Amino acid sequence: MTESYNPAALEPPIRERWEASNSFHAPDRPGADSYYCLSMFPYPSGHLHMGHMRNYTISDVITRFHRMNGRPVLQPMGWDAFGLPAENAAIARGVPPAKWTRDNIAQMRDQLKALGFAIDWDRELATCDPEYYRWNQWLFLKMLERGIAYKKTGTVNWDPVDRTVLANEQVIDGKGWRTGAVVEKREIPMYYLAITEYAEDLLAALDDLDGWPERVRAMQANWIGKSVGMEITFPYAGGRLKVFTTRPDTLMGATYMAVAPEHPLARAAAERCADVAEFVQSCSTGGVSEADLAAQEKRGIDTGYTVRHPLTGTDLPVWIANYVLMGYGEGAIMAVPGHDERDFEFANKYGLPIVQVVRPEADGHVYDATEWQDWYTAKENVRLVNSGAYDGLDYEAGFEAIARALEQKDMGARRTQFRLRDWGISRQRYWGCPIPIIHCDDCGDVPVPEQDLPVTLPEDLVPDGSGSPLARREAFLACECPRCGKPARRETDTMDTFVDSSWYFMRYPCADNGRAMVDERTNAWMPVDQYIGGIEHAILHLLYARFWTRVMNELGLVEVREPFANLLTQGMVLAETWYREDESGRRTWFNPSDVEVERDARGRIESARLVADGKPVHFGGVEKMAKSKNNGVDPAALVAHYGADTIRLFSMFAAPPEQSLEWSEAGVEGAWRFLKRMWQNVHDHVAAGTPGAPATAGLSDPALEMRRRVHETIAKVGDDFGRRYTFNTAIAAVMECSNHLARFEVGSDTDLAIAREGWEALVRLIAPVTPHIAQALWQALGHEDDILAAGWPEIDEAALLQNKITVVVQVNGKVRGRIEAAPGASRDALQEQALAEENVARFVADREIRKIIVVPDKLVNIVVKT
RNA sequence: GCCGGGGUGGCGGAACUGGUAGACGCGCCGGACUCAAAAUCCGGUUCUGGAAACAGAGUGCGGGUUCGAUUCCCGCCCCCGGCACCA
Numbered sequence: 001m002t003e004s005y006n007p008a009a010l011e012p013p014i015r016e017r018w019e020a021s022n023s024f025h026a027p028d029r030p031g032a033d034s035y036y037c038l039s040m041f042p043y044p045s046g047h048l049h050m051g052h053m054r055n056y057t058i059s060d061v062i063t064r065f066h067r068m069n070g071r072p073v074l075q076p077m078g079w080d081a082f083g084l085p086a087e088n089a090a091i092a093r094g095v096p097p098a099k100w101t102r103d104n105i106a107q108m109r110d111q112l113k114a115l116g117f118a119i120d121w122d123r124e125l126a127t128c129d130p131e132y133y134r135w136n137q138w139l140f141l142k143m144l145e146r147g148i149a150y151k152k153t154g155t156v157n158w159d160p161v162d163r164t165v166l167a168n169e170q171v172i173d174g175k176g177w178r179t180g181a182v183v184e185k186r187e188i189p190m191y192y193l194a195i196t197e198y199a200e201d202l203l204a205a206l207d208d209l210d211g212w213p214e215r216v217r218a219m220q221a222n223w224i225g226k227s228v229g230m231e232i233t234f235p236y237a238g239g240r241l242k243v244f245t246t247r248p249d250t251l252m253g254a255t256y257m258a259v260a261p262e263h264p265l266a267r268a269a270a271e272r273c274a275d276v277a278e279f280v281q282s283c284s285t286g287g288v289s290e291a292d293l294a295a296q297e298k299r300g301i302d303t304g305y306t307v308r309h310p311l312t313g314t315d316l317p318v319w320i321a322n323y324v325l326m327g328y329g330e331g332a333i334m335a336v337p338g339h340d341e342r343d344f345e346f347a348n349k350y351g352l353p354i355v356q357v358v359r360p361e362a363d364g365h366v367y368d369a370t371e372w373q374d375w376y377t378a379k380e381n382v383r384l385v386n387s388g389a390y391d392g393l394d395y396e397a398g399f400e401a402i403a404r405a406l407e408q409k410d411m412g413a414r415r416t417q418f419r420l421r422d423w424g425i426s427r428q429r430y431w432g433c434p435i436p437i438i439h440c441d442d443c444g445d446v447p448v449p450e451q452d453l454p455v456t457l458p459e460d461l462v463p464d465g466s467g468s469p470l471a472r473r474e475a476f477l478a479c480e481c482p483r484c485g486k487p488a489r490r491e492t493d494t495m496d497t498f499v500d501s502s503w504y505f506m507r508y509p510c511a512d513n514g515r516a517m518v519d520e521r522t523n524a525w526m527p528v529d530q531y532i533g534g535i536e537h538a539i540l541h542l543l544y545a546r547f548w549t550r551v552m553n554e555l556g557l558v559e560v561r562e563p564f565a566n567l568l569t570q571g572m573v574l575a576e577t578w579y580r581e582d583e584s585g586r587r588t589w590f591n592p593s594d595v596e597v598e599r600d601a602r603g604r605i606e607s608a609r610l611v612a613d614g615k616p617v618h619f620g621g622v623e624k625m626a627k628s629k630n631n632g633v634d635p636a637a638l639v640a641h642y643g644a645d646t647i648r649l650f651s652m653f654a655a656p657p658e659q660s661l662e663w664s665e666a667g668v669e670g671a672w673r674f675l676k677r678m679w680q681n682v683h684d685h686v687a688a689g690t691p692g693a694p695a696t697a698g699l700s701d702p703a704l705e706m707r708r709r710v711h712e713t714i715a716k717v718g719d720d721f722g723r724r725y726t727f728n729t730a731i732a733a734v735m736e737c738s739n740h741l742a743r744f745e746v747g748s749d750t751d752l753a754i755a756r757e758g759w760e761a762l763v764r765l766i767a768p769v770t771p772h773i774a775q776a777l778w779q780a781l782g783h784e785d786d787i788l789a790a791g792w793p794e795i796d797e798a799a800l801l802q803n804k805i806t807v808v809v810q811v812n813g814k815v816r817g818r819i820e821a822a823p824g825a826s827r828d829a830l831q832e833q834a835l836a837e838e839n840v841a842r843f844v845a846d847r848e849i850r851k852i853i854v855v856p857d858k859l860v861n862i863v864v865k866t
Numbered sequence: 867g868c869c870g871g872g873g874u875g876g877c878g879g880a881a882c883u884g885g886u887a888g889a890c891g892c893g894c895c896g897g898a899c900u901c902a903a904a905a906u907c908c909g910g911u912u913c914u915g916g917a918a919a920c921a922g923a924g925u926g927c928g929g930g931u932u933c934g935a936u937u938c939c940c941g942c943c944c945c946c947g948g949c950a951c952c953a
Contacts, residue, residue, distance in 0.1 A: 080953070166951075169952045222868090222870080289950080293867090294867040496951075497953070498950095498953085535870090536948065536953080537948095538947085539949080539950085540949090540953095597893095602911095604877090653878090653879095654879075654892095660947095667892055670891050673891095674891085729879095731891090732879090732880075732889065739890095810886085818886080839920085850933085858886090859886075861934065862933090863934090
């Protein structure tokens with residue numbers, strides 16, 4: 001053992017040893033106690049960033065902890081390899097997306113390996129491999145057969161200059177990112193997956209996902225958005241206008257109708273009237289994202305049409321409103337401005353009538369039609385007013401009475417509506433999985449026969465930002481119709497990359513199977529025991545994966561319906577930002593590693609300057625690591641400087657996994673110092689000689705105390721790793737115990753044996769976090785085996801017993817003293833001892849004691865009259 | 867705009883079931899070693915007062931429940947994530 005800690009020399013041979021002995025291989029048939037630990041696979045951008053590093057360290061700690069506890073573990077890795085950034089790189093640099101992506105994968109694989117993750121690399125996969133995406137295509141065809149996949153039109157962002165479809169992130173302030181042209185909404189045919197058929201099941205099953213964070217379940221439930229209400233018909237001369245409402249009880253308060261700009265009635269009105277046509281046209285500019293739509297100012301126009309109220313027969317005007325969404329419900333609403341905030345705002349803006357039909361039972365609520373108040377939407381303890389025969393009914397009774405009246409007249413039906421929309425998977429892009437469809441003039445859209453899969457994506461194309469290059473590649477386009485044999489054209493749309501990520505976790509166990517999508521090995525490992533990834537995937541990816549797993553289950557491919565038993569959503573990685581501003585207010589951002597900070601005597605930041613020129617820079621706050629703020633820290637560079645263990649240690653220590661993590665160079669230094677100290681301490685301990693067998697009887701008080709601390713730490717760390725996933729507190733406990741052990745004075749062979757037991761425990765406790773140094777120290781302590789096989793240290797319950805406990809004494813809830821007591825001391829004894837304590841007695845003095853609360857082994861609170 | 871989360875010393879964070887607020891680490895202050903510096907080691911460090919003992923205040927802001935609230939309830943402010951074609 002060398003005297004000083006030298007990770008650069010120490011880490012690589014240990015990784016080679018793991019690789020040579022195939023240490024992280026997962027068996028095909030693992031048995032009942034198997035543990036599948038999965039991280040969200042990365043998009044191969046070329047550089048491993050801190051978010052990845054954090055994500056994979058979390059799962060590596062969990063993986064290694066379970067391995068040390070003797071369970072068969074699968075920790076795989078793969079690449080989410082299709083997507084927009086590869087096309088952007090192609091546009092910027094002229095490199096084919098395929099080459100760019102594969103080069104990036106090679107580079108990132110090396111970076112991952114340098115971090116020492118216990119990954120079974122034999123199961124690696126990339127979604128851009130034809131052997132992977134052929135099963136996307138295959139399952140898509142199965143979905144077509146079952147009617148789960150179907151075709152309809154959808155709205156996209158259209159750049160009129162590049163003549164191409166834009167992603168939402170490519171639309172900036174309603175304009176195209178490259179051309180600056182005002183983006184238009186366009187309707188195009190697309191393939192959809194009927195996830196709404198599964199809405200009820202996806203929602204109900206959330207209740208059983210008790211291994212998921214409550215907030216993720218809440219977000220998914222809100223996303224699915226189940227509403228129980230009614231579809232109500234408003235007849236007019238030319239037909240019937242249908243709306244969906246969750247508040248049929250307020251029907252008597254409906255004063256106008258509002259339809260989406262894309263609604264057939266709006267189109268009809270636009271044909272009759274130029275002003276209406278202009279309004280509808282003006283609604284077709286700007287992006288399609290919900291955030292854009294929801295944030296825009298409410299605007300509308302009267303169509304001139306009227307419909308009849310189904311119960312009163314009154315004529316109601318039909319307006320077109322930009323806040324009504326064609327994709328939800330019927331694309332039309334009955335506006336009840338008295339009790340819906342959006343309708344209220346709209347009615348006030350356009351001078352439409354507002355009628356109050358609900359009033360609270362309690363007094364003191366005055367309705368004001370010019371100012372919105374929260375109680376207007378109340379459903380509890382309210383009564384109907386201004387509603388004719390329905391006056392005086394509460395919400396439930398009003399709902400029921402009006403629902404019956406409508407049903408009798410055949411003007412309404414009870415219905416459950418979901419906010420969730422079907423999943424549009426068509427993308428007008430090149431770098432994705434081709435949709436296996438052939439267009440024939442005679443036969444229409446014909447599925448590619450199963451034996452012709454995969455439809456392979458040509459890999460030599462370079463997109464230029466205007467339209468899909470596939471549409472210009474004749475060799476790809478030209479084909480024969482599988483049904484009639486005539487010349488036909490291939491579909492050029494590719495699939496949403498969320499398709500790729502909806503089942504990759506089921507492919508890892510059987511990644512080498514060329515004949516089937518999944519096999520019995522998938523069933524052997526699924527479900528995933530622990531899934532770890534960013535909170536930003538809480539809704540879409542996780543919902544699509546749950547849906548896709550259900551479909552595979554119904555096709556008899558897998559036994560599970562829910563893919564992820566436990567979910568851990570990690571927080572973002574942040575760093576300080578530093579900038580200078582020029583005269584025009586433009587900011588130049590400097591990397592935190594190039595900035596030197598001066599502090600005052602209290603440790604507060606006083607000033608900061610750039611190391612390069614010594615001139616001042618300004619603090620721009622702590623923000624998510626991003627290129628735009630130049631505050632990214634490259635994990636690969638840090639590994640080269642400190643070694644993998646230090647980086648792993650800091651990123652697990654600085655914050656609990658669910659919270660955001662603030663990167664700090666000084667904090668990394670602290671982690672480095674701890675490892676150096678631990679190395680030195682173990683070195684000194686080994687140099688002191690080899691102890692005999694550990695004794696547990698006849699120990700001195702300090703030895704008993706030391707041993708108690710060690711076993712308390714074993715218990716604490718096991719609980720933190722196995723149950724709480726608070727790696728920061730586990731590491732803090734190891735540090736604390738290590739500090740005590742370093743100070744523990746060894747005066748006898750018995751003491752040396754206690755110290756040996758302590759160091760052997762601590763080295764194993766820290767091993768999941770810092771596996772390289774732990775392996776080296778384990779060997780230094782005289783063991784030849786792999787520390788993963790050494791097993792988790794066992795707790796000696798007898799060592800945990802204490803003969804004295806500190807009990808806090810409060811007077812009126814304020815701590816006034818502490819007493820030492822035997823564990824399990826009686827209430828009376830504690831009370832007596834507490835009152836005798838000097839400072840306590842001072843505060844109690846001769847005041848009247850009202851009561852005394854005793855929490856055994858913890859606290860005594862004496863309540864006195866003041 | 868809608869949905870979800872967060873706010874504790876100079877900083878990252880701890881306090882797990884309502885029971886000692888600030889574990890552990892960083893930074894800072896003082897000391898040792900050194901010709902000096904770095905590294906390392908030792909001590910101190912929520913704020914205010916006090917030499918100390920100790921006292922008062924204190925977990926974004928305002929209120930409430932309780933013997934006791936960072937923790938539970940109500941109202942507000944600020945920051946962050948998602949919003950269906952970024953992944």
